Amino acid sequence: MTLVLEEGKDVELKQNGTYAIVAITKHGVTLARSLYANFHQTDLFYMSKFEKGDEAKRNISLFEGNVRMLLPSLFQHYKGIIMIISLGAVVRMIAPLLKDKKTDPAVVVIDDKGKHVISVLSGHLGGANELTKEVAELLKATPVITTASDVQKTIPVDLFGSRFGWVWESAEKLTPVSASVVNEEQVAVIQESGEKDWWNYDKPLPETINVYSTIKEAIETNPKAALVVTHRNLTEDEDVILQNGVLYRPKVIVLGIGCNRGTSKEEIEQVIQETLDELQFSMKSVKAICSIDLKKDEEGILAVVQKYNWDFTCYSAEELNRVEIELPSNTVYKFTGAYGVSEPAARLYSGADTLEITKKKSGNVTISVAVIPY
Template sequence: MKKTAVIWFTSAGAELAERVGHLPELDILEYRREAKPAKDFVREAFSQCDQILFISAVGIAVRLIAPYIRSKAVDPAVVVMDDAGRYVVSLLSGHLGGANELTRYLSAHLGAQAIITTSTDVHGVFAVDVWSQKAGCVIGEVPRIKWISSALLEGTSVGFVSDYPVSGLPECLRESDGELGICVSLDEWKSPFPRTLHIIPHILSVGVGCRKQLDSAVFENTVLEIFRGHRISLRGVKSIASIDIKREEPCIQRFCQKYGIPFLTFRAEDLSQVAGEFTPSDFVKKTVGVENVCERSAVLGLAEKGSLLIKKQARNGVTVAVACENWRCVF
């Protein structure tokens, strides 16, 4: 469920907010005028919520959100409804933030007319940012989205390259060379087109181990060095995993916090049950009860729905292994 802030200023708006609060699929944070000024509520909502719904005039919403707008990569969805519930307007972060989707959702459930002005939606053109999000991918260079959208809106086909099996490729994308194109790959340094938009599948689990109280900089630099050496983007990582005795290891915690990656830990008994061939270590077996931590953790981090992409790498007191989901590029 997406955390959704709702802010209103009139009694009619309060009634509409109550209706919104009863809708499924929304985790509502409702504005209370007696608790804090609207500007403070909006500032907090911008950093804490996925979506913000204003039940007000568009102008009020614009003035309140203006100081906090950063980029389409991080801004929440912002949608505005009039307090009579006649219109619902997608105002900010239509695609990546999901404002267009929220607008359609509110329109369908409340009977308001949806107002969406995004060109790709208006003209029914393929939207690479919408597709990448639904496909579970990360956009490498958000400002380059407009390269793709502008070309498609002008009727120009766009090149497409994928390191993964493709099904349902839209006619507007062609698997050939050209000036401009999309590259679906974990290798964000690979540029098959002079103007390339990289789409990075979010499909990796990284299993790690390390010496106790290892310096955080050593851990970080070692992991990054291994990723660069294998030409794999850290943005493809969905989780980092290890054995439960490493749950409080500072260097791993700091790395995960810095890069916004969830940290999973597993019991030795669970790791030992993971199917596959792994690099054994008698020392590790005697120390923690299972003969391999990083490889088994990487695979278990994907609920065993993938396979090892990088086997155990050991250096500087750090062990790293990477597992990859079984993934297809589906449109």
């Protein structure tokens, strides 16, 4: 299809991919077509005057008018935009569209000869740096990345643990903590839970970054900044570490759940929240709910896992009965064929030898809590 780009008019896109490739010159179109053929999950846009005749067959979109008019729609619909246009022109065109690094798409620029691939916008959170590396590898080009943590091969504070699903408690201190890391000030990493293999580089940690197993130990060294990885809520004494620190929530909490048929979402959610509050654990560190396969269609549980985007795993009675548990129940066996539901399910999923709560009954809900050991 041919898009006619006019001032003040929205552009309707026929979107198939996750990334958009845009070209406006003869050489750029040749390069863009080659990249489009080899880079999956992309849509290609170029000027109609360079039409080759196979665009409809290959789902390529042509446009007429100023490419600047196309960008608002691309920003809204695509995770990343690859532009074979001069860097200066791209900067001028995207400037009015920028909102927030948490929501802006990745923007990557390629020169007309395909010699350099440049990460321009949303390098970390938007994934432009990784996109730059992938495109450069396909084109046998030189990737250009200027993000300090990437260049120095140190911890990217805003992406720390993201590949494991870790989330920040607050983004307030991301910038000053990042500054401490790249300026090689003394930084403490305190890790109480979560995956241990977060250091990706084939060199030791910088001497300015030290790892501690407790917050108390780290506080005694008086670091300039801190990265704290834990599933639990900090005490008032420990909170001082966050004066220039970021708190990360690893996905390590597993909830074994049993309930009466028809138990409401609200009751299940309330029991979960009350139980985590009792343990002083963060809801943001919950990874999964697990139960017996009789509950795989339990509407209350399904609503909760959908709300929080948690994993939901169900086991057969035979699988649950293979697990040695502390509190077997003949009553539960009578109704389910298993001597327990919440306790063995939590043990199976987490792989933990001991549970934080073995089994607690509250109203229509039975809950067990485990923390995945790493």
